[in-house]
Amino acid sequence: MTSTGKDSLLIIVPAYNEEGAVGSVVRAIAMVLPDVPVVVIDDCSLDATQQVAREAGASVLPLAHHLGLGGCVQAGYKLAFELGFQYVIRLDGDGQHDARDIPRIFETLRGSGYEMVIGSRFVTENGSSVGLIRGLGIRFFRMVLRPILGKPVHDPTSGFVGVNRDALQVFSKSLPLEYPEIEALVVLQRRRFRFQEVPCKMHPRTTGRSSITALRSIYYIVHVLLGVFVNVLKFDSRARRPGKSGNS
């Protein structure tokens, strides 16, 4: 599978122990976009995720050991970049994202020329709900990111994300290993890339367990905050260095 067409799109689905949901995710994508290739990136699942994904019609990128979400998504970005795809849309393998929203993200990516389009639960009120702790975390990061990004972001933790080839090139070289969504926004902004949010529906998880528990939420906040500020400082210091571009 290679694609060099100017509108070539690859759907990537990071999955870890998602045998209960990944099959229906792949089939739902095929219903909406039957001609678009789907790659499930299996983060060394202990269950039959790979087999279920293949049976549903997806290709599988099998990681040799568990890398975490960022490493898993980055593997997909690397593959897409190598294969020459112009656009990549990522959605989670747990079935929380609605495949019917993919065309809207894709059209916005193509039409706007923005490097990243985020499927957001909160741009408009659409009945999507999040837990209390996650909700607080999202509000906190909205406040933190607002001055850094120079514009509001409603759903900074969304894993429903589309990127064009420019962003793909950046992320295939550098993407945070854990919890990549928020830091990725900062990386893009520091490179003068632009993003847009489009409203998307998010369903509650029906199978498996979220990797972010209440206790891990605290670790998540500290980890991501540190990552955000490291990225801000890193790019600012590069920008101040004479003869160096902030986009290097």
Place this chain on the structure above:
Amino acid sequence: MDRLLNVLTIASGLLVLLVLTSLRRAHIRVEYSVSWLLAAAALLVLSRSRRMLLAAADLLGISYPPFVLLLVVGFVFVLMFYRYSVILSKLRDDNIALAQRLAILEYHLQSAKGNRSHA
């Protein structure tokens, strides 16, 4: 004080012995053994050189000279742990890149097999 210094001398001697033995058995790479040997040598010299120890304690305003030695040991070990954190981080990055590369190669292999079986 003498007893503490003697204990530190023995400890540094044991550390040198441990590192050399590990080197001989190839349990540690030469580049990583150097910092341990240097740390052990510094500990050995300071624990045997009372004059240096007293001068350092005087300079730092520490009334109990062996404490200088413990301070040096602590500092050296913090530096070394930091160095190993840097090394571990690099190894982790290399490891991730390798795992991703392996996955992509396996993907290409599976695709090629699929294409061949369809042909």
